[in-house]
Amino acid sequence: MSGTNAMATRSNRFDLGSARERCRRFRRRILDISQQVSALHIGSAYSCTEIVDCIYFALMRRNSDGGSPDTFLMSKGHGCMIQYVILEELGILSRAELDAYCTPEGKLGVHPDYGNPGIAAATGSLGHGLSMVCGMALAERGRKTGGTIYTVLSDGEVQEGSTWEATMMASSLRLGNIVAFMDNNDFQSLGRTSETHPSFYPVVEKFRAFGWEAVEVDGHDSRALFEAVTGRDGDKPLMVVAKTTKGKGVSYMENVPIWHYRSPNKDEYQQALRELEAAR
Amino acid sequence: MRNTFSEALYQEATKNPDIYIVVADISPAGSMSKFSSQYPERFINVGVAEQSMIGICAGLALKGCQPFAYTIATFSLYRPFEMVRDDLGYQNLPVTVVGMGAGIIYSTLGGTHHTMEDIAIAGAIPNMQIVAPCDPAECTEATRWCARQKNGPVYLRIGKAGEPDLTRSAEPWRFGKLRYLRRGEDVCILSYGVITKMAMDLADRLASQGKSVSVVSAHTVKPLDREGIIEALQRHRQVIVIEEHVPQGGLAPQTKQIAWDIKAPCRLDTFTLQDSFIHNYGGHNDLLAAHGLSLERIAAAIA
Numbered sequence: 001m002s003g004t005n006a007m008a009t010r011s012n013r014f015d016l017g018s019a020r021e022r023c024r025r026f027r028r029r030i031l032d033i034s035q036q037v038s039a040l041h042i043g044s045a046y047s048c049t050e051i052v053d054c055i056y057f058a059l060m061r062r063n064s065d066g067g068s069p070d071t072f073l074m075s076k077g078h079g080c081m082i083q084y085v086i087l088e089e090l091g092i093l094s095r096a097e098l099d100a101y102c103t104p105e106g107k108l109g110v111h112p113d114y115g116n117p118g119i120a121a122a123t124g125s126l127g128h129g130l131s132m133v134c135g136m137a138l139a140e141r142g143r144k145t146g147g148t149i150y151t152v153l154s155d156g157e158v159q160e161g162s163t164w165e166a167t168m169m170a171s172s173l174r175l176g177n178i179v180a181f182m183d184n185n186d187f188q189s190l191g192r193t194s195e196t197h198p199s200f201y202p203v204v205e206k207f208r209a210f211g212w213e214a215v216e217v218d219g220h221d222s223r224a225l226f227e228a229v230t231g232r233d234g235d236k237p238l239m240v241v242a243k244t245t246k247g248k249g250v251s252y253m254e255n256v257p258i259w260h261y262r263s264p265n266k267d268e269y270q271q272a273l274r275e276l277e278a279a280r
Numbered sequence: 281m282r283n284t285f286s287e288a289l290y291q292e293a294t295k296n297p298d299i300y301i302v303v304a305d306i307s308p309a310g311s312m313s314k315f316s317s318q319y320p321e322r323f324i325n326v327g328v329a330e331q332s333m334i335g336i337c338a339g340l341a342l343k344g345c346q347p348f349a350y351t352i353a354t355f356s357l358y359r360p361f362e363m364v365r366d367d368l369g370y371q372n373l374p375v376t377v378v379g380m381g382a383g384i385i386y387s388t389l390g391g392t393h394h395t396m397e398d399i400a401i402a403g404a405i406p407n408m409q410i411v412a413p414c415d416p417a418e419c420t421e422a423t424r425w426c427a428r429q430k431n432g433p434v435y436l437r438i439g440k441a442g443e444p445d446l447t448r449s450a451e452p453w454r455f456g457k458l459r460y461l462r463r464g465e466d467v468c469i470l471s472y473g474v475i476t477k478m479a480m481d482l483a484d485r486l487a488s489q490g491k492s493v494s495v496v497s498a499h500t501v502k503p504l505d506r507e508g509i510i511e512a513l514q515r516h517r518q519v520i521v522i523e524e525h526v527p528q529g530g531l532a533p534q535t536k537q538i539a540w541d542i543k544a545p546c547r548l549d550t551f552t553l554q555d556s557f558i559h560n561y562g563g564h565n566d567l568l569a570a571h572g573l574s575l576e577r578i579a580a581a582i583a
Contacts, residue, residue: 114342114370114371115371120342121338121339121342121367121371122366122367122370122371124366125362125366127331128335128338128362128363128366128367130335131331131332131334131335131336131338131339131363131367132335132336132338132339132342132367133339134332134335134336134339135335135336135337135338135339135340135341135342135343135345135347136339136340136342136343137339138300138324138336138339138340139339139340139342139343139344139345140343141321142297142300142321142322142345143343161331162331162332162335162363165326165329165331165332166332166335166336168327168329168332169326169329169332169336173324
């Protein structure tokens with residue numbers, strides 16, 4: 001993802017129709033892979049599908065060689081299935097590599113592993129991503145590359161003290177080249193965050209209090225996500241709190257915690273397939 | 281040692297714009313002010329936030345930089361342990377985690393500031409390398425090496441201030457190789473870090489008794505120079521390990537293991553801190569003595 005950004009471009013027009021079609025296709029591909037293995041975090045991937053799609057296809061600039069001066073680090077590593085299928089779409093991962101997901105023949109696991117194509121960091125453990133993002137942003141600033149670091153955090157990992165250390169440092173170091181999204185699906189393993197940890201909210205104000213620019217948008221509205229970033233001031237790190245639905249796109253998965261881990265059985269697969277096709 | 285660390289790092293930083301130092305509310309004394317005033321954008325103080333210190337270093341290294349994390353050893357290794365393991369070890373990044381004042385140098389600050397098990401903890405992490413210089417000059421060599429290596433993470437275990445020179449007549453420093461500070465025929469004392477001074481004093485005492493004594497700085501604790509240890513065990517009739525570290529996971533048990541593997545013909549005595557926290561106070565030597573690490577006790581034990 002290196003190279004000069006003098007030629008790097010971002011498409012000025014945001015095509016909502018294409019984004020919707022891509023996201024439907026990505027959810028379908030994840031659903032198909034779910035029939036091969038049990039461990040998937042399908043709900044976590046569906047919750048941030050529009051966010052990660054927006055980062056790769058609308059926000060990150062592209063060099064003529066296909067690389068980017070910008071970086072994406074998936075801090076909520078358990079959602080990386082959406083990143084895998086996008087990397088497949090971009091030709092960075094192969095279909096064979098995705099088909100071998102979680103098998104002895106493959107190299108892709110449930111969490112992103114540094115060293116695999118297109119993976120910026122190993123983030124299976126939560127609360128590590130944002131500090132690494134700060135370090136990357138510092139390096140880009142030091143080299144005057146103009147590179148922006150994009151990241152997606154889960155709302156669960158924003159409970160980690162280490163995330164708040166990094167939150168403080170990002171603004172203290174005035175790292176305006178950080179754009180973070182919080183996948184705010186309000187669910188973690190043991191239930192609704194708003195019920196188990198009511199003092200977690202209001203969260204947008206917490207980031208503002210730490211010196212970030214922070215906005216709240218519908219995390220399944222691709223245009224709103226795009227405009228939240230392109231419309232920012234730019235001198236502070238940006239946190240886009242994206243209100244999302246865990247398991248978005250498949251009715252029986254939406255807001256049902258078991259789909260953090262489970263894969264659909266045959267009948268459930270067929271129903272999900274119908275629902276995703278109906279969304280065309 | 282921290283002064284020579286700072287000076288050596290500053291010198292490296294003048295030549296390499298990718299060198300960063302990320303400190304946690306503690307400034308490496310002396311020359312570091314030159315670093316921070318000349319390269320403020322590469323001197324980062326995270327405050328009391330050690331997890332982000334390691335994570336920021338990891339992010340810098342992921343972008344090809346050569347960062348150092350710096351604070352008191354307990355806080356550079358124990359507090360952010362999972363970041364050291366995952367961000368640096370698992371990703372195999374060339375970040376140097378400097379553990380300053382390691383061992384029980386902070387003798388009056390209590391057990392929260394004693395680093396007694398760092399070799400075992402850092403050494404258990406795959407990819408982690410450990411370098412523990414014995415004096416200021418060796419610290420310069422080690423720092424230079426850390427600033428230039430790309431193998432992976434390093435835990436650089438250093439002292440504080442005022443350590444005597446032990447390496448004036450030593451052979452050249454080489455990463456991964458035992459370094460003879462003096463060579464003899466009868467007895468070999470293996471040590472690393474600040475307590476190597478005690479090894480030198482013991483050697484003087486044994487020499488005055490007519491013995492020919494080698495003293496070795498085992499500065500690279502991981503990867504340990506196994507061939508060098510084997511040679512020391514085979515060439516001397518008595519080998520002594522002196523180590524400022526708990527009995528588990530350090531140089532002493534590794535030397536014993538190698539001695540067993542090769543059926544070493546020599547006598548082997550090891551002296552370490554005990555497997556217990558220290559609740560008493562006093563100078564550095566007072567605390568070492570409380571755990572049996574004194575010249576008198578060791579001399580009596582090996583007689």
